[in-house]
Amino acid sequence: MQPRVFAILTAVLLGVLGLGSVAVTDWSPAAATAAPAAGTTGTAPGAQPAATGTANATPTGDPAVWTRSTLRNKLMAEMDATDPGVALADLDKITKEKPYTVRFCHPIAHELGHAAVKRFNEDFQKVISFPHETCAAGYLHGAVEEMLNASTQPEVDLLKLCAPKNTGPCIHGVGHGTMFVAKQDVAKARDLCDKFTTEQNRIRCSEGLFMQLFGPDEEDEQAKANLPADKLAQDPLYPCKDQPALFQSACFFYAPTFYLSSHDYPNHPEVYADALKWCLNAKESGGAVDCSRGVGSRTMKYNLDREDWAAQQCATAADGWQRKACTEGLVSYYTVNYTDGGAAGRLCAKITNKEMQGYCRSASGLSGSLD
Numbered sequence: 210m211q212p213r214v215f216a217i218l219t220a221v222l223l224g225v226l227g228l229g230s231v232a233v234t235d236w237s238p239a240a241a242t243a244a245p246a247a248g249t250t251g252t253a254p255g256a257q258p259a260a261t262g263t264a265n266a267t268p269t270g271d272p273a274v275w276t277r278s279t280l281r282n283k284l285m286a287e288m289d290a291t292d293p294g295v296a297l298a299d300l301d302k303i304t305k306e307k308p309y310t311v312r313f314c315h316p317i318a319h320e321l322g323h324a325a326v327k328r329f330n331e332d333f334q335k336v337i338s339f340p341h342e343t344c345a346a347g348y349l350h351g352a353v354e355e356m357l358n359a360s361t362q363p364e365v366d367l368l369k370l371c372a373p374k375n376t377g378p379c380i381h382g383v384g385h386g387t388m389f390v391a392k393q394d395v396a397k398a399r400d401l402c403d404k405f406t407t408e409q410n411r412i413r414c415s416e417g418l419f420m421q422l423f424g425p426d427e428e429d430e431q432a433k434a435n436l437p438a439d440k441l442a443q444d445p446l447y448p449c450k451d452q453p454a455l456f457q458s459a460c461f462f463y464a465p466t467f468y469l470s471s472h473d474y475p476n477h478p479e480v481y482a483d484a485l486k487w488c489l490n491a492k493e494s495g496g497a498v499d500c501s502r503g504v505g506s507r508t509m510k511y512n513l514d515r516e517d518w519a520a521q522q523c524a525t526a527a528d529g530w531q532r533k534a535c536t537e538g539l540v541s542y543y544t545v546n547y548t549d550g551g552a553a554g555r556l557c558a559k560i561t562n563k564e565m566q567g568y569c570r571s572a573s574g575l576s577g578s579l580d
Contacts (some may be wrong), residue, residue, distance in 0.1 A: 240479035275303065277313040284317060285324065293325045293348065294339035301343040308513040311546060312483065314344035316424075317383075321353025331359060346378035346547055350417065353382030357388045361559065364404055377413050381404070384417020393435060395422060395448060397458060415459040422460075423467040445487060461496030464505040469507055481508045481522040485531060490571065498534045502524070505538020513546065518560040520569070524562050536568035 220237055271307045272279050280303065299320070304314045305365035322336070323349070329335045332357055341348040353370055360366040365388070372381035384402060391397035395418070403416035420438075442448040449460035465484050472480040481504065488500035512519045516539075523535035557569035 211484060230450065250440040260493060273312050277317065278314070280310060281317045281320060284321060288321055288324065288328075292339065293321055293336070296321055297339060297341060297343045297348055304344060305308060311344070311513050312511055315347040315350075316353075317342040319351030320345025320352070322348040322353075323355040326352050326355035326359070331356060339404030342378075342548075346382070349378050349542075350382035351377060354386040354389050357383065359391075363387075364388045367401060368404060375546050376412060380413040381409050384414040384419075384499075385421045386417055387414065388421040393422075395452075399452070401458075402429045409522040412459065415456045416463075419456075419463040420466070423463045445490045446494075446496065449491065449496055452463075457494075457496060458499045461491055461499035462506070464491075464500055465503040465507050469511070474511060481519075482525040485523075485526045485535060488531070498530070501531045501534035502538040502541065505535035506542040507538075508535070509539045509542040510546075513543075515558045516543070516556055517561055520562055520565045524565050529564075532565065535573075536565055537572040540569055540572040 216472065230322055244313055248285070263496070271283070280300075282304065284300055285298040291548060300314060300318065300321075304310050318341075322341075325336045326333070326338075336352045337349060338346075341352075356370055357363045357367060363386070367383050370383060374573075384398075387398035387401040388395075398418050401409050402418060405414055406409045436447065441498050444450065446461065446464050449464055468484050468487055469480060473481070474480045484504045484507075485501060488504060489498050491497040491500045505519075508519045508522050509516070520536065522534055523539060526532045526535060540553055540556060544552045547555075553569070553573050559564055560566040562571055
C-alpha cells in the first residue's frame with residue numbers, strides 16, 4: 210500500500226486513535242523511573258532530571274514529579290477503591306496538567322484495562338462502559354488484549370469483541386492482543402489480523418500488532434522490544450520490508466519507537482535527528498516516508514510541552530520530502546492527544562520555522578491519523 214493511501218485511510222478510520230505502547234517482553238506491571246521532558250531548569254535539552262518518587266510532594270500528597278511507577282500505583286489504587294472511570298478521569302487531568310506524563314500514560318491505561326477485565330470477570334461490555342478515550346484509548350486496548358489473552362478461541366473471538374461497531378481503537382487493541390496470543394510471533398499475529406474481512410480492519414489490526422512489537426515508549430529497561438541483533442545488523446528496519454504490502458506501512462511507522470528507546474532518547478536529544486537519517490535505510494523498500502512520519506510522531510509525544518523544539522528536529526532533515534513527512538507526524542500525534550478542533554492551529558502557531566509551519570498547516574488532512 211502506498212504511504213499516502215495508508216495515511217488517508219488511517220486519517221479517516223482511526224479518528225482520535227492514539228498509539229502509545231506497552232512492555233513487550235515482560236507482561237507483568239513494570240516499574241520505571243521516567244521523568245519529565247526536557248526544559249526543566251538545570252538539565253540539558255532532552256535530558257531527564259532525577260525523580261525520587263514523593264520528594265517535594267505537593268499539598269495534595271502527590272509527588273512534584275510523576276514517574277511511571279508512582280502514577281501507575283496511584284491510579285491502580287484509585288480504581289480498586291472506586292471504579293475505572295474515576296481513575297481514567299484523574300489520568301486525563303494529570304496528563305493535561307503535566308504533558309510530560311503523556312510519555313507513559315498509554316501503557317498505564319493499558320494496565321487499567323487489563324485489571325478491569327479481571328475485576329469484572331471478563332464482562333467486556335461492563336469494562337468498556339466507562340469513558341475510555343483517555344491517553345489514546347489505552348484502556349480499551351488493554352481490555353481487548355486481556356480478553357483475547359484469556360480466550361480459548363482467540364481466532365474466533367477477535368472478530369466478535371469489537372462488533373458491531375468495529376471502531377478503529379477497538380480493532381487496534383485487537384492488534385495488540387494478537388501479539389499476546391501469538392507469543393511475539395509476528396507471522397502468527399499477522400495471520401490473526403488477516404481474519405478480518407476488510408482491508409481497512411486488517412490495517413487497523415496491523416497498527417496494534419507493530420506498536421506491540423516495537424514498544425515501549427516509557428523508559429523501562431526491562432521492556433525493550435525483543436528483536437534479534439543479527440537481523441537488525443543486516444537490516445536496520447527489520448522486519449518491515451519482509452512484511453506483506455498491506456502491513457508494511459504500519460511496521461515502518463512504528464519502527465522508530467524501537468530506535469529511539471534503544472538510543473536513550475531522554476538523555477540524548479540528538480537522537481531525533483539521527484532517527485531521520487536512520488529512516489533513509491528504508492528508501493529502497495519504500496518505507497522512508499512512513500518511517501519519517503513515525504519519527505515526527507514520537508518526537509512530539511516525547512516533547513509535547515516543547516512544540517517548536519520538536520519542529521526544529523524535523524527541520525534537520527536534508528530533504529524537503531522528509532521534513533514534510535516528519536511534520537505530518539508531529540501534527541498527527543498532537544491532534545490525537547489534543548482532540549479539540551483548534552489543536553492543529555495552536556501547534557502550527559507555535560512553530561517559528563516558516564517552512565515547517567507551512568508543512569504543519571498543509572498536514573491538517575492527516576491530523577486525525579496515527580499517533
